Amino acid sequence: MSALILALFAGAVVGLALGALGGGGSVLAVPALIYLLGFTPAAATTASLLIVTVTAATALYAHARAGHVRWRAGAAFAAAGILPAAVTGAVAVRLPQAVLTVAFAGIAALAAARMLRPVAAGAGNADRRVRPGRAAGTGAGLGALTGLLGVGGGFLAVPALVTVLAFEMQAAVGTSLLVITVNALASLVTRSGAAGTLDWADIGPFAGAAILGAWDGKRLAGKVSGPGLQRAFALVLLAVAAFMLVDALT
Template identity: 75%
Template structure:
């Protein structure tokens, strides 16, 4: 019973984050799996993709019911990123873990700092799809998803806000569609590793993550977009600093 407490708590936190912010789930899941549950870095990244895929699907359903998913733009991002995510996922197995950790932390710091910038009030959240920009951003995000073993929501949300001028609520909802597609593509290259995972720990983790995502959706409906954006940025920076410090030890 005691062994189940940590995955249950960690899953709830990851789900709450993903449901409320549309990303950050794997940013928290990977450290939790490594430092709390004893997974190796390679197993943690694969397990994180399984967890985030399941949780993203649950959160996507909740956001879709409230009309906060822009399906056309999300499909454009996802379609552009699926093949790069799969290719990068295969390449990541041949790269040193320390290099991947530092690359991930650096990217998270840049995204967090960008999200802390004041919102551009001169650009309303029209959500108009700009195909070329959406495709270019989708390729880049898919590559990073596969390379770093994360869902990519912490990159998708700022991309949707800046590239397509989405309001924060729509960016959060649409990011979940993209996270699911990219995670599935990356998992396709890690199927053999997924079979050997400790499902006795991952199962409870997923269950509470899904429940937490529902609560996160309700939290998102009660908190203003700019405040959510600041919370998202602070969480990114905190995790990134921790990962840099750990990698440098």
């Protein structure tokens, strides 16, 4: 199968994940770039951040039009995470890849376990009374993990918004896209020197298919219940965590 077809297919899947689930794009994009398109781990991380940034921004626009973005809490999360994402992004390039992979898998599994817990009834209205200190503190931690792991952070942002600020799932999905866009851009600042060595012949089609897939993912999200999306997201996280842990240990 040609690299172009693989790039288009993988990009469509990443876009669907970001559009429907508000995350999972980077954790799907990085393995696809490495195992399907032959990127090195370092190049795949940088390319993934580029792809996820433009795709998340597209999906953010679609969710904002539907009123699913809580701008105040999202801005607090994003602003608090900018500096930590940039700092840990610079540190991450000096750490062994296996260490990062195992840490990534563990965090993804923990996030999935929290997402599978039932959310208390009526909790979805708690986001109307946003606590800026709590949102900023969680956002700073999220930004640090985003920079360290080289991902957009949606797979962590959605559980954080659901469990820490008690967002309903659709609002968490939409708001996470704002956090992803800002955190991915902050991480890219520390990796800008690597962009010139990337294979744009693969990245271009990948990103284009991801953008189109994000619009389809947004429509899919409107047809699935919030609890259904939450369970689907948790299962995606568990699958990714298992795959990356096996890959790191074999």
